[in-house]
Amino acid sequence: MQELREMFYTDTPDKRSFKNGFVAIACAALLTFSAPLASNAQSLFATAIKVNDRSITNFELAERTRFLGLLRAPGDHKKLARQQLIEDRLKLGAARSVGIVPSREEVEAGMDEFAGRVNLTRAEFIQALNAGDVSEDAFRAFVRSGLAWRQLVQAKFASRIGVTEDDIDRSVASSGTGATIRVLLSEIIMPAPPPQAAAVQERAERISQITSVSAFAAEARRYSASASKARSGRLEWLPITQLPAPLRPILLGLAPGEVTDPIPLQNAVALFQLRDIEEVQVGEPQYAAIEYAAYYIAGGRTEAGLAEARKIESRIDRCDDFYGIAKGQDPSVLDRGSKAPEEIPSDIAIELAKMDPGETSTTLTRANGQTLVLLMLCGRTPVLEEEVDRAELSLGLQNQRLASYSNGYLEQLRADARIIEK
Template sequence: MDHMKFSFKSFTRTCAHALACGALLTFGSVQYSNAQGLFATAIKVNDRSITNFEIDERVKFLGLLRTPGDHRKLAREQLIEDRLKLGAAQSVGISPTQEEVDAGMGEFAGRVNLETAEFIKAINAGGVSEDAFRAFVLSGLAWRQLVQAKFGSRITVSEEDVDRLIAASGSGGGIRVLLSEIIMPAPPSQAAAVQERAERISQITSTAAFASEARRYSASPSKARSGRLDWLPITQLPAPLRPLLLGLAPGEITDPIPLQNAIALFQLRGIEESDVPEPKYAAIEYAAYYISGGRTDATLAAARKVQSRVDRCDDLYGVAKGQDPSVLDRDSKKPSEIPTDIALELAKMDPGETSTALTRADGQTLVVLMLCGRTPELEQEVDRAELSLGLQNQRLASFSKGYLEELRADARIVEK
C-alpha cells in the first residue's frame, strides 16, 4: 500500500459501486456460494487453512484499494504470506495487543483521511468485513515485530554508510543516471497480462533486447528512441525509485513497478558521480489536461493538437476555456506528494514540455501532462540520525524479504 495513492472520493465511489452490484446479485449469490462451499478450505499452509470466503473478501478489499494486478492471484499470495507470518510470530510468542491492532487500523484508515469507524463502514459497503480488515492489519504488525526482534540487533549503520546516502541524495555531491524505460498501459482488463509481460521483460540481460521491447510495448514518448532517456540527476526522480536504481549494475533492470493504470520498468545504462551537488526541489508545479476516450487514435490526435497550441502552462487555460472546469488541473506540490506515475513523467521534462503517456479513470481518460516549473529547495542541515534510521529500515526490509522466502520454501502449501 505504501507505493499507492488514492483519494477518499475514488475510494468511497468504488465501495458504493461494489455495494450496488452486490445488491443486484445477493439472492442468486447466496445459493451459489453455499453450493460451492464458500467456507471450504481453498489453501492449506502447514496446519492453517485459508477458505474460499477469505480469498473472496481479500479480492474485494484489493479492489476497493484499487491495487493493480490480478486481484485473485494477489489475494491468494497475500493470504499465504499472512499465514506464514502469523505462524512464525506466534511460534516465538509474538502477538500484537488489541491496542496495537486498533492503532494500526487507525493509521491505515488515516491514509484515506478517514477515522477507523468511517473506513470500516466504507469497506462494509463494498462487501469486506471488519474482521477481514483486522486480520490484514494483525499479520502486518506481527511480522514487523518479529522481524525487529529477530534481526534488529544485526543491523549496524556506519558514518560512512550515511555519507554515501547523502551523496546519493544530492547533498555533498551529485549522482546522475542514464536510463532506458518501458511504460506499459495496464487498464484493469489487461492488468494481469501486462504484469506477466513485465515479469518476462525484467529478466532481459541485454540493452538491445530491452530496446526492442520498448519499441514494441512502451507508451512513453521515449518509445521513439527505443526507451532511451538522457542523463538525469538522481534527485530529479521520485524518492522511492532512487534506491532501486542505485542498487542496479549497468545493464540490469528493475522489478516491475506498479503505477496507476500502468507498469514501469527501468534499465540502468550508466551512472556518474561528481563533486557538484544536484539541486533538490521544494515544489514541482505541473498541469494536467484530461481528454475523455482513453488511449485511442482519436484522443491521441486531439492531444497532439493541444500540444501544438501550448508553450507554457498558462496556455492550457485557453484550451480548456468553455469546458467543464474538471478537464484541467494545475498543482504545485512537494515532490513526495506527487503520484509516482506523474512524478516519473515530470522528471524527464523541462518546463513547458508535455507528455501523453498517462491515463486516468481506469484507462478511459488520456492525460496531457505539462511541467510548469521547479522550485529549488533552500539548503538545510542534513539530519544524519533520520538518514541512519532510514538505512536501518531498508536493511530490515531486506532481511524480512529473505526470511519470508525461507519460510515459504520450508512450508507445506497445498492449493485445492
Template sequence: IPAPPHRAAEAARIAERISQTRSVDQFSAFARQYSATPSRDQGGRLPWTPVEQLPPAIQPLIMALAPGEVTAPLPIPGGIALFQLRDIEETGRPRREYSAIDYAAYYIPGGRSPEALARAAEIRTQVDRCDDLYGVAKGQPEQVLSRVTKAPAEIPQDIAIELAKLDPGEVSTALTGSDGRTLVFLMLCSRTAAVNQEADRDQVVGALRQNQLQGYSDQLLEQLRADARISRQ
C-alpha cells in the same frame, strides 16, 4: 495525474489508491491509464537518474522507499505526482550537490495539439543548446521564451521533475502551461556543481590576491628605481 479544479477531488482519490500499490506491473498499468506525461507509454518508467538530480524535496522521499513502494501523492501545479522506486544501483561515485540549474522554456500555443507537438519536433531539429532558442524566438513577444538560473530548491516542482530526466542540451515536452493552452518546450542548459562554484570562488580570490601582490611588487620596484643612485666610472 492531471488535477484541474473541477477534477481535483477525483484525481486525489485515484492518487491515493495508486499510492497503496506495491506491484511494478500494477503501477505501470495505472500510469498507462492516468498519467499525462509521455512516460505513460513506458508504464511510467523513467531512465536511471542520479538521486542528486531529483528535486531536493523529493530526494528524501525516494531514499525512504524500498523497491516497489510508492510515495504519498505529491501536489504539483495542475496535477498530482507519484513515484515508485523500482531499483537502486550503487555506483561508488561520490554524490554531487548542485548549486544552480540553468534552463530555458519556450512556450508554443496549442497545448498538446498535433500542431503544437509538430512545432516542438521541428524546433528540436534546429537547436543543440539553449542559446539557439533565442533565434527561434526572434521577432516574437518577449514572454514566449524564458531563461532561468535558480537553486534546485527554488525551481517549481513540475519543472524540476522534468529537468531531473535531462542532460544539458536535452528537451522535454511533457508539460503544458496556461491551463493546458500552451506546450512547454523545456531545455536543460547546464547544472553548476556546488564544488565547482566553490572552486570558481577560490580561483577568483586567488587571482585578486595575485593582482594585489603584483601591484605591491610594481610599487616597490618603482621606489627602488627612484632611490637608486647610479654612478658612471
C-alpha cells in the same frame, strides 16, 4: 466522501455472487433437509489451501477477493487474494513463533491509520466494507498480519541495518561533493487542469496504494503524460542528488515497490514508485545552479500544441537555438536562465532531474493547461564543496537493507513451508 461511497457501494457481479452464496448458507442453516444448500455451505467453509498446519477457507478467499475489489487493487483479485492469504499465514506463524502478537490496541490503531488514508474513521470504513459484504474481521485480519510482520522484521533485523559512520563515509564520494546513493524509479505525471483536478486526485490516491511494479507500469501506460509513458513510466538510474531536495527524503523513506503519496504540481499530479536503491562507489555531485530554457506554446497538450512543439524540437539542438525561435515574439514566450535548485519550480525541477543537457520535455503546462511548456536542460553547475546530509544517507541505507532482509526472509519462509492448494 460521496465518491468513496460509490466505490464501496457500487454493485458488481462479484458482490452479487457473494450475496447469493451468503443467502444459500443462511437457507442451509434453516432448512437442514435441503442437501444441495447444506453442501454449498460446507464447500464455502472448507479448506482451500493448507499452509503448514494452518488452513485458508474458501470463505476467506472469497472475502479477501471482495476486499481487494472494494479497494480497487490492480491485477487479478482472486490470484492476489490467494497470494496475500498464504503470505499472511507465513507472516503470522513466523511472528507467533518468537512471541510477537500485536495487541488489540495496536491492531485498532493500524485500522484507524488505514481508514484515514481515504479520509474515513474506522467506523465509517467498516460500514462501507459491510455494505460490500466484507466483514470487520476480514479487515482486522488484513491489518494484523501486516503489523505482525513489521514488528517481526524490525525485531529480527534491526541490529543488522544499523549504519555506522564508516558506512556513510564509504557512501560519500572521495571528493566529498555528494552522496553515493542512486535510485531506480518509475513515474506517472498526470495533467490536472481545474475541471479534472478532483478526478485526477482520486485516481492518484488509488494508484499510490500500488505495490506491484507491473501494476504501476500499467497505470503509467494508461494515464501518464510524461515521455516515459512509452517505457511504462520506467526511468533510468538517477543520483539522489540530481532530484529536487524536498523529494529526496520521500523517496528514501520508501521500500522497493512502494509508491509516494500524490505530489501536487502546477496543473498536474506526480507519483513515483521506487523500484530499487543502491550504493555506488563513485560520488555524484550536488549542484549549485541549473540552467534551462522554457518556451511557451499556446494550445496546451492539444494535437496542435504538441505538433508545434515537435516542429520546434526538430530545429533545436541547444538552448541558444531558442533565441532564433522566439525572435520577434513577446519576450514572455521564452524563459531562459540559471537558478539555484531550490529556486526552480518543483514540476520543472522534477523534469530537469531526468534530462541530460540538450534534451527536451513536453510534459508540463501552464495557464490551467492552456499553455504547453517546451523545456530544455542547458547544463548543471556542481558544488565543489558541500556538506553531505549524513542523516539522509543513513535513512536511505537503513531502508534499503531492511527491505532486502524482509523480502529475503519471506521467500525463505515460503520455500520452507508446506503449501497445499486444493
